[in-house]
Amino acid sequence: MDTYTFQDIFDIDFLQKLLDSLSVTLQVGISIRGPHGERYTKDSDYCSFCRDIVKKSPVGNARCELSDRALSAHCESSPYVCHCQSAGLTDASVSIMVEGEHLASMLVGQVRLAEDIPGEEEYRVNAHVLQLDEEMFLEHVHAIPVITKEQFSHILDTLSLLANQLSQLAYSNLQLKNAIRSLESQKLLHQQEKDALETLAEKDSMTGLYNRRKYEEEAERYSRQKGRHICLVSADANFLKLTNDIFGHKSGDLLLSNIANIMQSLAKNDWLVARCGGDEFRVIMPDTTLETALDYCRRVARNCSTDKTLSLPLSVALGAADWNSENETLQDCFSRADAKMYQNKAALKHELHVPDYILERLYDRQVLNRKVVEHTARMTLEFALFLGFAQENAIETSLASHFQDIGMAKLPESFSIRGQSRTQEETLQMKAHVLHGYTMARQFEELYKVADIILHSHENWDGSGYPNNIAGTHIPIESRIIHITGDYAYWTLPTITGGNYSREAVVQNMKERSGSYYDPELIEKFLEFLPGFNARVEV
Missing domain, CATH: 3.30.70.270 (Reverse transcriptase/Diguanylate cyclase domain)
Structure with a gap:
């Protein structure tokens, strides 16, 4: 009911013609208003008293409106009768109900009851209050036919029967409208389902392209x-x-x-x-x-x-x-x-070259530092040659150092945010990057041979590293080399995450970690190699 208006349920033009005819036949003024006084039909006036006399007065027009609104609010089963607030005439209200809800009221007025006719002095007082000419007021009010209460009761009975029929008609119309709405909803749903099926039949669900x-x-x-x-x-x-x-x-x-x-x-x-x-x-x-x-x-x-x-x-x-x-x-x-x-x-x-592309993305995210990565690769190559590695083996070791952290690409984007301490879970995720790097390296022909070196590049000599906690010579020598060269480059070169320590401080720190983090023999060799390398780099 809340979704429909009075105008949705009734043919207003037909009702207007019906009320105009009844007004002349029954010689009463009739209109239909909503529960809050809103107009649904125009006033059907069988005489000109209210229209041409009372409502020409601003006071009279305002009082008529108040009287009509008060009558409209009544929703009783039997007609409600009262005096009008303007001219001392008699008004009535007949409710139109639908399923117990007050849909509208049929207002009845312009009635002079024989048993309740005011005296001439009272009429003059009314005219004075309305600021109207008393003689003109009297002339027009006396022109209104006088009927008995019994006659008025018969009129109200007739209008009550009409209101009851309108209530039943409203109920039937509502049922029909609800049925139509349900059918339209089903039709719309059916069309939507049909459209969806047609779309599924010809569209790729992932990309939205045709299939x-x-x-x-x-x-x-x-x-x-x-x-x-x-x-x-x-x-x-x-x-x-x-x-x-x-x-x-x-x-x-x-x-x-x-x-x-x-x-x-x-x-x-x-x-x-x-x-x-x-x-x-x-x-x-x-x-x-x-x-x-x-x-x-x-x-x-x-x-x-x-x-x-x-x-x-x-x-x-x-x-x-x-x-x-x-x-x-x-x-x-x-x-x-x-x-x-x-x-x-x-x-x-x-x-x-996909591995290089992945590193570029890591540089862009500031997860890795390009200068550190490239410096580590050069140092690793020269240190491997210093240790007597064959050229091919030294190049492979340098390649592994270059891509040792490629697995960082699988870490969440949030790891590019610096200045925040990591949770325990985030630390575990970070340590898993070497496993990701191993898996990724095996996917690329150019990195396949160095996948094992990458896997063990973060193991410690004493077994406290990751991911497999292996120790000593069980760690490939290439991985042990990368551990040393990578840490030295990271600590000595300036980055947004730290570094930029003096070479002397870094060397001292690495000596202290010899035998725990690093292979002691390789540390000794590295310290022999370092002065010459630094001299070549500075040149």
């Missing part, structure tokens, strides 16, 4: 349009498996979504961009030249290369071909685009 089914339907339709200039693009996301293996499927999904958003945002409205499964995307470009298709491929590749939101490069290999409908099928055209895509993919594999 393989929609692509194949459209490709079949276009394949019958011989002579139309159509280009096809084949695209394949790079590093999806690597992303899933290293950073998890959530990161892999984000990689696909980012590529999809770029491909869709750069496509024209009449192009169809689809994800056809896994890391595979396709684009149908009707009425498009090969030059335009190639430009699209270049812009997609460029926008992906500038996206630095992921820990691995956002990269997609693309190939385009234009359809020669006279000599090949549309599928043949796609096969040519696909072949070009794989050529591009092979070239990208050699161009993109």
Whole structure:
């Protein structure tokens, strides 16, 4: 009921005609108002007394409005009768109820009862209060027909019957409206479900692009349009498996979504961009030249290369071909685009050095310091050669030192925030970075051989390190070297997290930790090596 207005339930124009007719027939003024006095119909006046005399007076008009509002508020089962507050006439109110709720009131007025006619002096007082001419007031009030209480009771009975019928009609209309609303809601829900199913049938739920089914339907339709200039693009996301293996499927999904958003945002409205499964995307470009298709491929590749939101490069290999409908099928055209895509993919594999990209992201986040990393790698190479390592072995050790902290890429972004002490859980996460680094190194051909060195690069000579708490010579010598060179570089070079200690203080500290953190023999050799290295670096 709260959701519907009186005007929603009734035909107001019809009610107005009905009330106008009843007013003339019964010779009473009639109108319908809401519980708070709001007008639902105009006043149906059978005579001009109230309209042309009383309401022409500001005082009379205000009193009539107060009287009508008071009558409108009554919601009794039987008619309510009272004197009007303006001219001493008789008013009444008949309630229209729906399911116990007061919907409206039928107001009745302009009545002179034979048993309750004021004297002439009282009429003059009323005229004076209303600031009206007394003679004019008397002339018009005496023109109102006089009826008995019995006659007025019959009129109210008639109007009560009408109000009861209106109440029943309102109830029926409400039921119908509720039924219609329910049907409309069901229809809307059905349409929404239908739209959702249709969307699921043709859209990829992860990326929002069209799916393989929609692509194949459209490709079949276009394949019958011989002579139309159509280009096809084949695209394949790079590093999806690597992303899933290293950073998890959530990161892999984000990689696909980012590529999809770029491909869709750069496509024209009449192009169809689809994800056809896994890391595979396709684009149908009707009425498009090969030059335009190639430009699209270049812009997609460029926008992906500038996206630095992921820990691995956002990269997609693309190939385009234009359809020669006279000599090949549309599928043949796609096969040519696909072949070009794989050529591009092979070239990208050699161009993109993923481990370096990961380190760059760690530098950007200020998790690692580029100068410390590069200085450690150089020192490690020269120290390994000083110890008599073969050139190849020394280079491998230096490579391991360069990427020993690559596993930091799996730490939360919050670890880039400095000046805050870590919780115990965060410390455990941080120590796990060497395990992540080991796993990541095994994914890359260029780092596969040094994965074990990375795994043990944070072990201590006395077994108090991590992740496996191994000790002594069980720690690979390459890892023991990296532990020494990495700590020396970190403590002596200035960084936002510390360092910048004097060489003398660092050397003293390392001597004190010889036999606990560091291999004692290697520390002795390192202290022999250090002056010459520092001299070469300063030169």
